[in-house]
Amino acid sequence: MDPHVGSGKIITAPIITEDGVPINDPLVLLEATSSSSSSSSANHRLTDKHTIEWKLTLHQIGLDVLRTDRSMLFYEKKENLSKLWDILAVYAWIDKEVGYCQGMSDLCSPMIVLLNDEADAFWCFERLMRRLRGNFRCTQQSVGVENQLQHLASIIQVLDPKLHDHLERLGGGDYLFAFRMFMVLFRRELSFGDSLYLWEIFSFIFLVTP
Known part of the structure; x- marks a missing residue:
């Protein structure tokens, strides 16, 4: 694990190259260096592929954290921003297959707001991701959430064929307009409070379905 995690800092600039070489740009070091241990290894080239990929995502996590729920006084x-960054960074480390993807910060933010303890917030987020991580799993052929879009199209076609035909005529028959809704559970379509009300319904569904 990297010493920046838990340091109270947020990484928003790359700290490593794709070849595993630490970036020694003064501005990057000013932001990223959090302890003597990190500075002492500033010139140490990494060779472990997983560690390199993880470190390459840390600044993207930081950029997304700064954009998440920015209208909230919280x-x-x-310190609250750093908690969100810490949790996402740790999750990206332990989930080696999926790692971090944009949208996860929207899912994690309510955990930070509602729970004072960072560890509790992490495990709640990790539990949620057990259900949703498939949405973020990507291959060269497809994105995980596409299966849900296909299910939505099938349901609308049966329940409201006129609406489905209308969307088809408009070129929306692939239902890509619902992509973000599924990815972040309506966090960006609804207010913070309204999205949590909707999440209560989702949580009940999660409890009664395997």
């Missing part, structure tokens, strides 16, 4: 405190 995130005016840097």
Whole structure:
């Protein structure tokens, strides 16, 4: 694990190259260096593929954290932003297959807001991702959430064929307009409070379905 995690800092600039060489740009070091242990290994080239891929995502996590729920007073405190960054960074480390993807910060944010303890927030997020990680699993042929879009299309075609035909005529028969809704569970379509009300319904469904 990297010493930046838990340091109270948020990484928003690349700290390593794709070849595993640490970036020694002064501005990057000013932001990223959090301890003597990290500075002492500034010139140490990494060879482990998983570690390199993980470190390459840390600044993207930081950029997404700064954009997440920015209208909330809660995130005016840097310590709350760093909690969100810590949880996403740790999750990206333990989930070697999926890692971190954009949209995860929207799913994790309510855990930070509702739970004071960072460890509790992490495990709630990890539990949620057990259900949703398939949405973020990508291959060269498809994105995980596409299966849900196909199910939605089939349901609408049966329940409201006129609406389905209308969407087909408009070129929306692939239902890509619902992509973000499924990815982040309506976090960006609804207000923070309204999305949590909807999540209560989702949580009940999660409890009664295997």
